[in-house]
Structures are given as structure tokens and as C-alpha cells.
Amino acid sequence: MSHQTGIQANAEVKKYFGKCRDGKIRFLKISIENEQLVLSKYHAVKGSWEQDFEKYVPSLIVEDQPCYILFRFDSTNSLGHEWLLLSWSPDSAPVRQKMLYASTKATLKQEFGSAHIKDEMHATVKEEVSLCGYAAHQSGASAPAPLTHREEALQELQLADPHARYSTDSRQSTMGGVAFPITEAAEQGIIDLQRGAYNYLQFRIDLEEEKIHLSKAGQIALAELPRQVPGQQARYHLYIFAHSHEGDHMDSVVFIYSMPGYSCSIKERMMYSSCKGQFLDNLEKMGLEIAKRLEIDDGKELTEEFLYDEIHPKRNLHRPAFAKPKGPPNRGAKRITKAQSAQ
Template sequence: MSHQTGIKANDSLKKFFGKCREGKIRVFKISIENEELTLSAYKDVKSTWEKDYDKKIKPLVEENKPCYIFYRLDTKNASGYEWLLISWIPDTATVREKMLYASTKATLKQEFGTGYIKEEIHGTTLDDVTLSGYQRYKTSAKAPAPLTSREEELQELRKSELSSCTDYSVDSRQQTLGGVSFPMTESAKQAILDMARGSYDYLQFRIEIEEERIDLVTASNISLEKLPSQIPEDTARYHLYKFKHTHEGDYLENIVFIYSMPGYNCSIKERMLYSSCKAPFLVQIENMGLEIEKKLEIESGSELTEDYLQDEIHPKKNLHRPKFAKPKGPPNRGAKRLTKTTN
């Protein structure tokens, strides 16, 4: 879920957008100045888009200062010439600048015209926005998204469960996958509705085992740095957290469901109940209008770092997956023996 800042293009920039439709402009740069989107520089077409690319773009990129760069390609669609949008947000920029440019991009695209934008790339280093960097992006965009390590583990677990299962009746399937549905208390329901409206960033729930219900433990607004300290070390819990971050030039707020189970510090009954109630509880949450981006399982709060959440929500693509290498045979095993067959 992306958010916008309310910053819009000034009048001169809006007029310039109209000039771009004529096809003579190759590239232009936009900055945020005085809470307005402002034209900073532009250059005309000289040659093909590939020959112009590095010559036109590199001089526009400043080391520590974010900006947007529109680059006109030579292809057309029903609207006219197609454009590449580059979000230049270097790692050396301040946090405020990163958030500001990330959350203003949606407005910029709308005012320029999304129908003209063919592709987008996000750059944090100069190499990202060169012609070779753009070509790498196009290659990676065609690659299938990989599974995260957690998803691979769950996939293997499901395979092993299916392979060991001997009863394939409809009843057994429902019992295995359906789980146990406990009702939520009114305070738990209200907190979920409040989170959907933006009142809270963090909710924690527990199963009241004797009463067979799910109750709210806490509802608050906390930073990611404080999230690990909220995870109990001696009991299981369900958590909902609004992860605020930037990714490829966009400011995002994603709801993450976290199931924390601190190993064998919990009783067998508690482990079984939390595991069985999880799927029905998630269905109840989503039916109340709260969209969950990612479901995680952890043992300790120390796992909840920004890098971990980023990798789970936005898994990196591996273009150079290593090929399987046949293991070498044992040393000094002697020459291979030949067998002779006779008719």
C-alpha cells in the first residue's frame, strides 16, 4: 500500500509535459523544491535512444541528491512515445529525502500520464542508472521470482507431509488443513478494525486456552527497532505489524502477520493449539478487511530485522543460479574396470 505526500507539479512543469509529447525532448530531470515538483534540466534528441542514453543521463545524476529522470525511448504506443522513469534515490540521501521522493512518485506518474511510462527503474548507485544497469534490470524482470528460504522450507515440509500420508479421504484432508477456529474477543476485533483504519501499527494476540478464544494483548504504535522486544521468549503469540519502508523508489506500508513460537519453551498443548488456530485466525482477519502482505513464522524476536522483512516481502532475484556440480569420486579408487560380455 503506497502513500502520497500531496506535492504536485508546478505550472511550468505541467506546460513542459505537453511539450514532451512532440517527441523532440530526449531526457528531463525533475526535483522537489519548495514542496513542488520542478523541472531542473532537459536535453533534446540527438541520436538513437541507446547512443544518447549514457551521454544524456550521467550528467544529470548528482551523488547525494535524489531526483526523477524521464528518458524518451524510440518506441511508441497508442498514446505516443514511450518513456523510462528513473527514480534516483542514492543511499547517501537523508531518510527524509528518501521518504519524500518515494511517496511523491505516484503523483508524478499520474500528472505526467501513466500511459506514456513503459518501464521504471530505481537507482541508488550510478551503475544502476547506466545503460548496462538498465539492460540488467530488463533481464532480471523476465526471471521468475524465487522462493524465500522460509517458503522453500515450508514447501519441503508440505511435500514430506503428503508423501507420508496414507489416508487420502475428503474428511482427513479437511481435518488436516482446516485447523481449529476459536472466536475473537470484542477487543481483538475492534483492534483489527482500528488497524485497518490506520490507528495502530502493531497488535499482539494470545490464545486463552481455558476459555478457547483469541484475545488482544496490546495495541500500539512502535518503530521496527522496538518490535523484537515485544516478542515473548516463553510463550507463543500472534502479531500484526505495519512495516513502513521504501522499495525501488516507492514508499510502502505492508501488513505482516507474525507467528512467534519460542521452540520448546512452550507446552505441547500450546504449540499444537497455536499451530492449529493460525489458518482460521488469518481468514477471520482478512474477512475484516485487513490485507496481509506476508505471513511469517519465527522463534525469536531477534529475527525481525529490516533486512529480513525486506527479503521476505521483496525477495531478490538470482540470475546466475549455480549449476549442479557432480561430486568427485573417492581418491585412489583405481582405474575403472571393464566387463566383457559374450554372446
């Protein structure tokens, strides 16, 4: 989906996007500042693309700050020179920055012209931003992608019956849920939660893009948790509930599915309900151990007492003994049967 964040290129960037077509510019470094795509740095062609890549590109990288680098190859197509779009998004960068850059990349490609981009590369560590790193990227891109278990099963079905049509997009009436992919920023947020960088994450489903995005991340107190729940939209939430139980300190991960009744559209209610199971499966595959799964209508339900009782339900140790109910009135005297003596 284009312009996902509403961020667009400023006038200077648009000007250079046209100017760099003359073949004299080797690279442009593009950053997001003040809700705009801005030109941070550029450089003219000096040597071959390999020489210029090795000499200039690594120095453009700032440890904790994501950016885009548009690098011109020496090869051409019918439109002119071909380009590489390098997305730098280090693990140490704030989640919000990584989310912003991940969701603005489509806008950058549209502004620059997708047809001019020959290759795309994503880097998270400095070692990848080198000529050797790019060669490794090319080697990985040329290799066939490994098949998932589902794709392997589908391949076997197709080999067994070549006339049948099977695909990973097939929908069946008995399907238990819909599996929307989790964005890269959302995956990183889950990893950061496990590392202790955050104790709260909120996820939303983009109904048009059909992806699960991270919409909030932070360290929040329990008293602030109810205010995080939107009153008009459905959401998934992860919260680390820090508490004491029987003298031990515990950090319990709670999954919360908030659905504020019929203020949401039918499609939104269906999508959140259908995606929940697959989303939880993905969380568990990422190593997240969820202590409790909750469904709520209103954020006001999320009190300390409520969470504690859900994770540690009270056991009733003093249940009254079963009392046999009285029989119906006026049913007459009991019948007495006598055992007959053996003849």
C-alpha cells in the same frame, strides 16, 4: 495510494508533461523543491535513445541528491512514445529525502500518465545509471523472480493437489500475525541505524496501503525520547539505549510498541498488534539484535531507570527462607502412630 505526501507537480512541470508528447524531448529531470515536483532540466532528442542515454543521463546524477528522470525511448505504443521512469535514490542521501521521493513516485506517475511509462528502474549507485546498468536491469527484470520459502511450499502444495486453491494471500483463523511489507525507505532507515547514523527510528502502518513506513529518524537524547511518542496514534519505535552496566559501556537496541489506549480505532489497535510479530521477525532477519521488547501506553514511561531495569532486571539475592505457614487453629493434638513390633 495516490498523493501519499500531498506533493504535486507545479504548473511548469504539468506544461512540459504535455509538451514532451510531441517526440522532440528526450528526457526530463524532476526534483522535489518547496513541497512541489519541479522541472530541473530537460533536453531535446539528438541521437538514438541508446546514444542519448549514454551521453546525457549519467551527468544528471548528483551524488547525495535523489531525483526522477523521465527518459523517452524511440519505440511507440497506441498513446505515443514510450518512456522510462528512473528513480535515483543514493544510499548516502538523507533518510527523509529517500522517504519523500519513494512516497511521491506514485504521484509523479499519475501526473505524467502511467500508460506512457514502459519501464521503471531504481538506482542507488552511479554505476547503475548507464547504458550497461540499464541492460543489467532489463536482464534482471526478464529473469523469473526467486521464490521465497513460503512460495516454494505453496508451489509444492499446488502440484500435489491442483484442484486446491492456495496463495500467499490466504488467511487462516489460526494465523499468528499479518505480514505487511516494509517500504524501501524504512529498510534503509534500519540499515542506517545499524551503521550508527541514527539512534532512533519511528514506524507507522498505513492502514489503507497496508505497508510499514518510516515516519521519523534521528539522533535524540534520552530525555527527548518520551516526546517522540504520539499521544493519539499507535507506533513502533527502535531506540539505541546507551548506558553503562557493571563497568562496561553498552548500546542496547530497544523495540517499543506504543499504543495509547482507546484513543486509537479498533482497526488500528488490531493491525499494530497483529503486525508486531512479523515486523520483529523482519528486523531480526536484517541482522538487528533487539535487547528488549516493550509495550507502553504513554511516552512518559520511557525514563532511564525504566529502560535500565527492563534490560538488567534486579535479582533479589536476599530472599527470606521459606516459612511454613501455621496450621489451622483448634485442630487438636497431633496423632502419634507407633510402629508395631514384628510378631
